[in-house]
Amino acid sequence: MKEKIINHALRMLKKDGLKSFSMRKLAESLSIDPMAIYYYFKNKDHLIAELVEVVFRKFYHGLRLEAGNGDQKEKLETVLIVYRSFFIQNIDLSLYLIQSPNHEQHAVQMLNELILDLIVSSNPKENAELTRDILIDFIHGNALSVSNLVRKRPSGKTNQFLTDQFKETLKLLFNHLFDNTRLS
Incomplete structure (x- = not known):
């Protein structure tokens, strides 16, 4: 799941840019509960640093x-x-x-x-x-x-x-x- 989140986040960033990127939008796009993302990444900065x-x-x-x-x-x-x-x-x-x-x-x-x-x-x-x-x-x-x-x-x-x-x-x-x- 972590790899799926990373790959999807990378596609979103390429398409929409960092300014419009949010954990909520990522969760909605993946059709998952936002807490599922926070299980792997403590916050947006942590996710972006991983990307x-x-x-x-x-x-x-x-x-x-x-x-x-x-x-x-x-x-x-x-x-x-x-x-x-x-x-x-x-x-x-x-x-x-x-x-x-x-x-x-x-x-x-x-x-x-x-x-x-x-x-x-x-x-x-x-x-x-x-x-x-x-x-x-x-x-x-x-x-x-x-x-x-x-x-x-x-x-x-x-x-x-x-x-x-x-x-x-x-x-x-x-x-x-x-x-x-x-x-x-």
């Missing part, structure tokens, strides 16, 4: 990085590009995560550690934690601005243009963080 964990765990385990001698900076770039896309697709849960930083999310920590490991192995010019924070903040800011545009004008052409623009800006940021070149 974030489930979604980020799937994302983290879905990352396909070849082991071995490959260019770590290219792997990092791939992870960040895929993370941006994931963030946009799961904007409500992503916003919840940003607005609730005191929730310890194991899958989010694993992603942060992966990014940090890739940064360390790419020899940043700044300290690795600062570099990670700069890159993640850049991803979040870009994804938030793009998600508003995508909601208003969901065009494949626009999305591709914005993605290409993001990749170019990310390359500039990489050059600055790893090769100490100017951001121009």
Whole structure:
């Protein structure tokens, strides 16, 4: 039943967004007593935190990085590009995560550690934690601005243009963080 609640809640969030999500609406949609949900989740925040964990765990385990001698900076770039896309697709849960930083999310920590490991192995010019924070903040800011545009004008052409623009800006940021070149 817990898995059924989680899966249904994820579908509701995708369809209606976090602002209109409630435990009561979830229970009505599932045709169950609201107390059945509270048996598994003490409150809405607990349920949303569990949803974030489930979604980020799937994302983290879905990352396909070849082991071995490959260019770590290219792997990092791939992870960040895929993370941006994931963030946009799961904007409500992503916003919840940003607005609730005191929730310890194991899958989010694993992603942060992966990014940090890739940064360390790419020899940043700044300290690795600062570099990670700069890159993640850049991803979040870009994804938030793009998600508003995508909601208003969901065009494949626009999305591709914005993605290409993001990749170019990310390359500039990489050059600055790893090769100490100017951001121009």
